[in-house]
Amino acid sequence: MKVSFDYDEENDIVYFYPNEKKVDFSVDYDDIILDISGNKVEGIEILNASEKFGKDEQEIKKMKKALSSIREAYMKVEYGLNSILVKVGFVASIPEIIKEGILIQVPIKKELMVAA
Numbered sequence: 001m002k003v004s005f006d007y008d009e010e011n012d013i014v015y016f017y018p019n020e021k022k023v024d025f026s027v028d029y030d031d032i033i034l035d036i037s038g039n040k041v042e043g044i045e046i047l048n049a050s051e052k053f054g055k056d057e058q059e060i061k062k063m064k065k066a067l068s069s070i071r072e073a074y075m076k077v078e079y080g081l082n083s084i085l086v087k088v089g090f091v092a093s094i095p096e097i098i099k100e101g102i103l104i105q106v107p108i109k110k111e112l113m114v115a116a
Contacts, residue, residue: 001018001074001075001076002072002073002074003016003017003018003073003074003075004016004017004018004019004073005017005070005073005090007049007067007068007070009064009067009068011047012047012048012049012050012051012064012067013045013046013047013048013049014045014046014049014067014070015043015044015045015046016043016044016046016073016075016088017035017042017043017044018042018043018075019042021037021042022037023035023036023037023042023043024036024037024038027084027106029106029107031046031047031048031052032044032045032046032047032052032104032106033045033046033047034084034086034106040077041077041084041086044075044086044088044104046088049063049067050063050064050067052102053066053067053100053102063100065092065094066090066092066094066100067090067092068094069092069093069094070090070091070092071090071091071092071093072090072091073088073089073090073091074087074088074089074090075087075088075089082107083105083106083107084105084106085103085104085105085106086103086104086105086106087101087102087103087104088101088102088104089101089102
């Protein structure tokens with residue numbers, strides 16, 4: 001599904017969210033924060049985003065430019081018994097039109113939950 005997005009270039013944080021909802025709690029896992037409302041993921045914040053999408057220094061530099069030029073973004077969430085599988089991606093226009101995506105599997109344990 002297409003989602004809204006914000007990218008903080010200075011802090012290299014990207015946030016994908018389907019709509020504006022109150023967040024009940026967040027799950028923080030390896031610089032990835034899932035915002036939960038009720039029993040559904042309502043947003044995903046990726047810290048050090050260019051490093052999550054890029055593998056080496058050159059790719060990371062390219063990803064910073066791409067993240068600052070996102071044209072559209074998407075997110076798909078699948079719920080498992082002990083994990084949440086989130087697929088996020090985007091289409092950017094700089095340096096050329098590119099499509100990027102990552103798959104994130106977050107194990108759900110009570111100690112990972114933090115108050116929002």
